[in-house]
Amino acid sequence: MNMKDIFPEYFKDKEEISQIWKDCVFVFDANVIIDLYRYSDSTKKSLLDALRKFRGRAWISYQASEEYLRNRASVIASEEVHYADASDKIDKFVSVFKDILGKNRQHPFISEEASGEFFRAAENIKKELERNGKEYFSRVSDDEIRKELVKIFDGQVGRGFDEDELNEIFERGIDRYNKKIPPGYEDVDKCNGEIDDGSMSLEQKKQVFGDLIIWEEVIRKSVEDSKNIILVTGDVKEDWWKKSKGKTLGPRTELIKEFENRTGRKFYMYTSYKFLDISSENEGGDSIKDAVEEIKETNVSVSNKNDNVIGSVFRKINEVGGVGGFYKEDVWVNDNNEESEDYNNSQLDSYLDKVYMLSKEISELDKKNYLYEEKISRHKARLERLKDLDEYLGVDAQDKKTILTLNNVIDSLNDAQKRVQRELLGKKLEMEYYLTEKEG
Template identity: 25%
Template sequence: MTMREQFSEYYSPSDEEYLEYLSNGVVSLDTNVLLSPYRMDSQARGQLFSILEFLAEQIWIPHQAAWEFFNNRPNVLAGEDKVYQKLEAPLIAAKKSLEDHIKTLQGHSIVTTEKQQKITRGLDDLIEEVKSLSNQRDSKLEEALRIDPVLNRWEYLLSGRIGERPDATRHAELNALAEERIKSGLPPGGKDADKGVNANGDAILWLQLIEHAQEAQRPVLLVTDDIKEDWYRRQSGQTIGPRTELVREMRSTAEVAYYQQPLSGFLRRAGKALSKPVSEETIKQTKHHSARAATMHYESIVVSEILSLHEQGLAPMVQRLDTDNGIDLIVTADSTTFAIVIKYQSHVASAATVMRTINSLPPNLHALPIVISNVPLTAQAAAIITEWRGHRRQKPQWIHWDPATMPSSEFHLSFLASLQEARESRLNNKWT
């Protein structure tokens, strides 16, 4: 037996093997991929459906993925809310700043009262337009749910290609199996154990996929942008392939080959294999949405770990922020306030990243800023942090924590050390 045969779970498929997935295999799509067209422009959406429609005979969707699609679809369609909020907030801030400046120009011979009113009236009109768009959200959402061209395309493509709804008995069995897997630490699903709602979803989807593979007896390619560590192997923030446990389980249980890819990787490689190339702009869009999901997931893990310090006798209060000042969380523990910046990156944190992060902090911040990142600092970046903390009133600290490779205890120790330093700094009146 060759090395490749013995350790096949560590290898990406060759071009011939990959084409076998597309020609004779099962191509399955996760919930996040089903929702992705709503976040694409028309050109990218067209390229995605062009490839999927070409592969229609190979496509099969677990019932769990389709059910989650319909549950999450209204939230995705309503996602424009935050876009309007992010448009309105800077406009209001700009108007306030402009009015304050205009007060200093009273009586100026060039900037007349009439011109001042014309300038501010222009900003008022923009703010009202954004508010109007936001106020129309409910009617737009109702219309989008009723008249949905994306859903129409999925209905056409997936007709007869979705797993059957499990009856009550089978649903209970799947939940029991999923809970048993999660307790045993078997991927996928362990990273969602504390999610509450649909905590068994990933495990159930996987069990349904294995069940279909046993029946179909064809190699399985899963396209998923769920980049959590219980789906993918990751190194320094980079996705390097599916969890080896998943490949081995599919092979031992269903006796078929298994591979999985994020949507961007699938579009690039499948497009090339099928001579239906996808534009770099489309790849860029899909990568952006995948990275955003990864950031949100990392933030939720950090919040969960900070809150879990209750078990160590610390009672932190965590406030999530939705602002553009670079701060993600405000944490108060033992009368000490921290401004938390969370940076999820695919490469080491460079000097440029450190400087951008530090310079984005509000100048009047009355808290100890802590940056938590899944990747380590370069030597030059670490030197900048050391120098900054030695001479500036604002003393940011940078905690490197990768949940995939480091136990929670290491993060807890780093965070508690930062808390202790904050107490000492406060006692020495170095900051308020």
């Protein structure tokens, strides 16, 4: 036997990968479809078009589909906040520009026409952000992406494992993770590294060992269908990929070897952006190149991104109701249950209306608090300069009067800021109370 026959996992050339591509099953990880909610409309369309090309050969594991359903709403909520953040930054920039113009509302080197255009443009952008933010947020209850995914994966969802089978995977997983055998061992952070203390619930174990569960489903799929597999994932961690000096060199050879030993079939992996790039290589064009770059940037940023506070609100919803809470499992597998889905969505709509209004009020109060902080800081800085002059040079009566006035203004601003902070605290407590009441 030659070296390639003995170590096939090290000899994945373009010709062999091309052969795998022709007749394989494409398996998509949860993060690939979850990230659709993070992309621009053009990039989202490009990736969905690529998925449609392989309808009938595109497959998703039960674990990955459950992760998608569990996390979908929280991702929508966390991304929606970016609209409000952008609007707040515009307000701050406009505030700085107004300071540049000064009391005369006109800068000697900036024409009135130009400054007017600036303010109008800022206002138009804010209105567009608010409009698009509301439209984006509506996906929680009326989600065109989910409807499209249901069509693409119609009849192509894994059946999952029963509890006994899962417990066997967990037991093997403890040994694998301790030995750093891929995939998934980097997820021990989800349980603070304590994977074998016996305190984790079934759902916690499914999160910690989620990658391993998907891996076992993929292997079973290959054996049962006698098919080669290409796995597409947005995960960029080292428990999936071989890396050196910051560069990704390809799938971990341990994964290729284990897969081929257990199935007798071929295996390869792509990141989301590489999958799009290769599947669309005949089309080309700037739109695909831009989409590839956006997906690449998103994959990297999301791998180290923490969910924001509002995102955690929706994670709580799913923890309380599970996948079968507001969104039932059968809606994902079979999208014909319109009446049940509408009923669940009507419950969610009233909840989301309340959460949306509270989050918007909290955002506005945060902005007011920030503006007061800026004003107080500016007045304090001016006051300190005058005090320094008084100490070293002495000041006249007019300056002393100014110092007194500044002290009074700062006191007034402090009082106003405290009122805003009390109101802000009240809104946050109202949000917390509302969530607790719903969970109860």
